[in-house]
Amino acid sequence: MSTCFTLPQLGWRGFFQTQLSFEELESMHPVRISEHHRNQYHYLSQDGEGILAIHPNMPPMTVGDWVLLDEQGQFNRLLERQSYFSRKASGSKVQEQSIASNVDTVFIVASLNADFNLSRIERYLALTHDAQCDPVVVLTKADQCDDIDQYLDPLRKLDHHLMIEVVNALDSDSLKGLHALCKSGQTIALLGSSGVGKSTLVNTLRGLGADDSAASATQGVREDDSKGRHTTTSRQLHFLPQGGLLLDTPGMRELQLADCEEGLQHTFSDITELAKGCRFNDCTHQGEPDCAVNQAIDDGDLELRRLQSYLKLQREQALNAATLAEKRAGDRALGKFYRNVQSDMRALKNR
Ligand SMILES: Nc1nc2c(ncn2[C@@H]2O[C@H](COP(=O)(O)OP(=O)(O)OP(=O)(O)O)[C@@H](O)[C@H]2O)c(=O)[nH]1
Numbered sequence: 001m002s003t004c005f006t007l008p009q010l011g012w013r014g015f016f017q018t019q020l021s022f023e024e025l026e027s028m029h030p031v032r033i034s035e036h037h038r039n040q041y042h043y044l045s046q047d048g049e050g051i052l053a054i055h056p057n058m059p060p061m062t063v064g065d066w067v068l069l070d071e072q073g074q075f076n077r078l079l080e081r082q083s084y085f086s087r088k089a090s091g092s093k094v095q096e097q098s099i100a101s102n103v104d105t106v107f108i109v110a111s112l113n114a115d116f117n118l119s120r121i122e123r124y125l126a127l128t129h130d131a132q133c134d135p136v137v138v139l140t141k142a143d144q145c146d147d148i149d150q151y152l153d154p155l156r157k158l159d160h161h162l163m164i165e166v167v168n169a170l171d172s173d174s175l176k177g178l179h180a181l182c183k184s185g186q187t188i189a190l191l192g193s194s195g196v197g198k199s200t201l202v203n204t205l206r207g208l209g210a211d212d213s214a215a216s217a218t219q220g221v222r223e224d225d226s227k228g229r230h231t232t233t234s235r236q237l238h239f240l241p242q243g244g245l246l247l248d249t250p251g252m253r254e255l256q257l258a259d260c261e262e263g264l265q266h267t268f269s270d271i272t273e274l275a276k277g278c279r280f281n282d283c284t285h286q287g288e289p290d291c292a293v294n295q296a297i298d299d300g301d302l303e304l305r306r307l308q309s310y311l312k313l314q315r316e317q318a319l320n321a322a323t324l325a326e327k328r329a330g331d332r333a334l335g336k337f338y339r340n341v342q343s344d345m346r347a348l349k350n351r
């Protein structure tokens with residue numbers, strides 16, 4: 001027997017409700033995708049958990065999506081998303097890969113050790129801002145760190161308004177601040193490299209120990225290492241009994257930005273603000289005369305590392321955005337070609 005949920009507990013709100021017609025309100029059941037497998041989706045609904053077989057006529061869907069099922073439990077349609085995360089898929093081909101949808105808050109998880117990397121956090125911040133979600137930086141393994149300030153000080157300097165939580169992911173007492181952020185109906189996605197403790201956080205927030213049968217696998221208890229270095233291999237939406245939904249994701253080494261201009265402007269607002277003082281409108285801040293950004297570096301008001309990180313992400317996103325636009329145009333042309341061929345075939349058949 002699976003637990004029943006109320007729709008608001010699952011994140012249902014006016015934004016989705018208003019997409020339904022009167023007829024649909026009467027006859028359709030909204031369900032929320034919680035897992036994506038090769039041949040099926042798992043979902044959470046008012047009646048508990050369920051499974052939806054994937055059909056070729058369904059649009060590509062992702063964890064967090066709201067879907068309408070008809071009275072027979074058949075797929076009817078995908079509802080418009082309130083927020084959407086994608087990344088450039090790994091490898092050389094530029095292709096978007098969806099990560100999650102309808103997320104309110106992102107826990108950007110990083111560990112307080114040699115893996116800590118400010119530029120990587122900036123990358124996640126750009127992605128989070130672009131999806132119009134609220135970021136919280138969660139620093140794990142505080143119990144194994146002697147000098148937390150060494151990491152905290154530069155992080156605070158990035159953005160004074162940034163929410164930061166320092167935790168031991170194995171200790172539920174240290175997660176009180178995070179618990180308070182997991183409000184009923186709120187969806188929180190955890191992003192961060194492999195091994196930083198995302199699944200450990202999910203387990204502890206769910207009140208489960210690593211050896212609990214319902215717990216997600218974590219690196220410490222992984223038995224078979226042959227499948228690669230990522231412990232979590234698929235995305236999963238977990239319902240928290242005390243409120244909120246947590247979306248665990250596999251660590252992403254190759255998180256590349258695509259189409260993320262707004263997120264970058266937001267994340268590096270200090271630089272875009274300074275750039276208004278440059279002599280040239282299209283200043284690239286790489287040695288032009290009267291460059292306010294370079295001046296700020298000379299004056300010690302801006303870190304060279306931060307400018308370099310900004311320029312790198314900007315190049316990357318511009319390149320990927322251009323290739324994606326080309327690819328989408330190509331896909332559209334191909335789609336049109338197929339439709340034309342199909343209608344020609346029908347015309348032939350009906351002669
Ligand atoms: N001491 C300590 N160990 C931690 C902490 N957080 C995570 N760990 C350990 O770090 C290891 C990796 O944690 P996971 O939760 O599997 O990491 P993950 O981010 O889910 O990794 P992927 O699923 O591969 O993306 C496990 O052995 C955890 O027990 C922490 O705050 N303190």
Ligand SMILES: [Mg+2]
Pocket residue numbers: 198199200217218231232248249250251
């Ligand atoms: Mg994991």
Ligand SMILES: [Zn+2]
Pocket residue numbers: 275278279283284285286288290291292293294
């Ligand atoms: Zn400049």
